[in-house]
Amino acid sequence: MHDTVIRGARIVNGSGGPAFTGDIAIEDGRFVQAGGKAGPGRREIDADGLLATPGFVDVHTHYDGQATWDPWLSPSGWHGVTTAVMGNCGVGFAPAAPDRHDWLIGLMEGVEDIPGTALSEGMSWNWETFPEYLDALEAMPHALDIGTQVPHGAVRAYAMGERGAANEDPTEGDIAAMAGIVEEGLRAGALGFSSSRTMLHRSIDGEPVPGTFAGHDELMGIGRACGRAGHGVFEIATDFGIGGMDGRFRDDVVWMRDLSRETGLPVSFILAQSDRSPGDWRRILDWTEAAVAEGARLRMQVSARPAGMLMGFESSMHPFMGHPSYMELAHLPLAARVARLSDPEVRARLLAEDSIRQGKFDSYVFNHFAGMFPLQS
Numbered sequence: 502m503h504d505t506v507i508r509g510a511r512i513v514n515g516s517g518g519p520a521f522t523g524d525i526a527i528e529d530g531r532f533v534q535a536g537g538k539a540g541p542g543r544r545e546i547d548a549d550g551l552l553a554t555p556g557f558v559d560v561h562t563h564y565d566g567q568a569t570w571d572p573w574l575s576p577s578g579w580h581g582v583t584t585a586v587m588g589n590c591g592v593g594f595a596p597a598a599p600d601r602h603d604w605l606i607g608l609m610e611g612v613e614d615i616p617g618t619a620l621s622e623g624m625s626w627n628w629e630t631f632p633e634y635l636d637a638l639e640a641m642p643h644a645l646d647i648g649t650q651v652p653h654g655a656v657r658a659y660a661m662g663e664r665g666a667a668n669e670d671p672t673e674g675d676i677a678a679m680a681g682i683v684e685e686g687l688r689a690g691a692l693g694f695s696s697s698r699t700m701l702h703r704s705i706d707g708e709p710v711p712g713t714f715a716g717h718d719e720l721m722g723i724g725r726a727c728g729r730a731g732h733g734v735f736e737i738a739t740d741f742g743i744g745g746m747d748g749r750f751r752d753d754v755v756w757m758r759d760l761s762r763e764t765g766l767p768v769s770f771i772l773a774q775s776d777r778s779p780g781d782w783r784r785i786l787d788w789t790e791a792a793v794a795e796g797a798r799l800r801m802q803v804s805a806r807p808a809g810m811l812m813g814f815e816s817s818m819h820p821f822m823g824h825p826s827y828m829e830l831a832h833l834p835l836a837a838r839v840a841r842l843s844d845p846e847v848r849a850r851l852l853a854e855d856s857i858r859q860g861k862f863d864s865y866v867f868n869h870f871a872g873m874f875p876l877q878s
């Protein structure tokens with residue numbers, strides 16, 4: 502008699518081989534069978550029509566704050582994630598000068614829409630350098646494995662102060678200081694380094710993530726530091742495919758290719774597709790394929806939904822926030838707002854209007870009704 506038997510699951514065992522259907526048996530906390538027909542179990546779980554996997558590696562998360570107080574990293578564990586990689590998009594909380602805590606929270610809040618109040622209440626800030634941050638993470642248990650990346654935004658502000666935060670050009674000394682911080686973080690156990698190249702990612706004050714406009718010398722200087730450390734993925738948040746920084750796609754693929762070829766390190770970047778520029782992804786894919794053929798290790802991160810935003814009348818964003826008829830009601834408490842919006846005359850006016858927000862972000866996110874769906878609770 503087994504302790505537990507999972508019956509009739511579609512098993513994806515992590516070997517890279519094809520999925521197959523079978524039973525899984527567990528005794529004394531260990532798998533004793535995966536596939537075929539298992540004998541009876543004290544506890545039996547019917548998994549007909551369900552996948553059984555060792556877990557999922559989520560390469561793109563922003564648990565940098567939550568991981569310092571929440572051992573469960575919810576909700577990722579609920580979804581079957583067993584390894585979460587954080588520190589993406591150039592934002593994170595180390596290194597952190599003592600007078601930069603609120604600024605780093607504002608950066609994360611602006612870029613990732615994580616409430617600053619939760620971060621302020623949750624984080625103890627018992628670190629300053631990146632290695633100290635890793636020590637703080639290691640001092641508490643976690644239900645998931647986590648991987649960290651040294652974030653460009655935090656590094657720039659730490660090495661260059663206000664000039665770095667304001668996206669000013671670095672001196673040679675600044676680049677050397679940033680490279681040293683990144684190398685130190687990697688040697689202490691960081692998985693990689695991350696940066697942002699998209700105008701869609703801004704701090705709560707509207708400033709693009711520090712490092713967004715970083716030039717060749719800065720990026721190569723940091724890349725060589727990763728090379729000296731001997732490991733490290735270079736993760737770049739781009740607006741590739743969604744028509745962000747006009748004309749820069751090609752240049753970015755070129756420096757990523759050069760960096761990967763020179764250091765031998767992998768570069769991972771985001772590719773999305775937008776109806777606004779529906780063919781861009783194909784061109785970018787072609788350039789990337791050519792770079793890979795030339796020996797670069799470039800890998801794309803493609804999300805199932807290009808815009809993964811939670812929109813709602815109580816969230817930071819929703820499709821009507823730029824409609825004049827909505828803006829007249831925006832100050833009302835939720836119940837009163839919904840009552841007014843339910844008025845057929847107000848609804849008709851709202852739907853007939855155009856948003857006064859016409860930026861790239863707005864056309865990508867707010868007017869793309871075909872890509873939205875109601876979230877079921």
Ligand SMILES: [Zn+2]
Nearest residue numbers: 561589590738
């Ligand atoms: Zn991100």
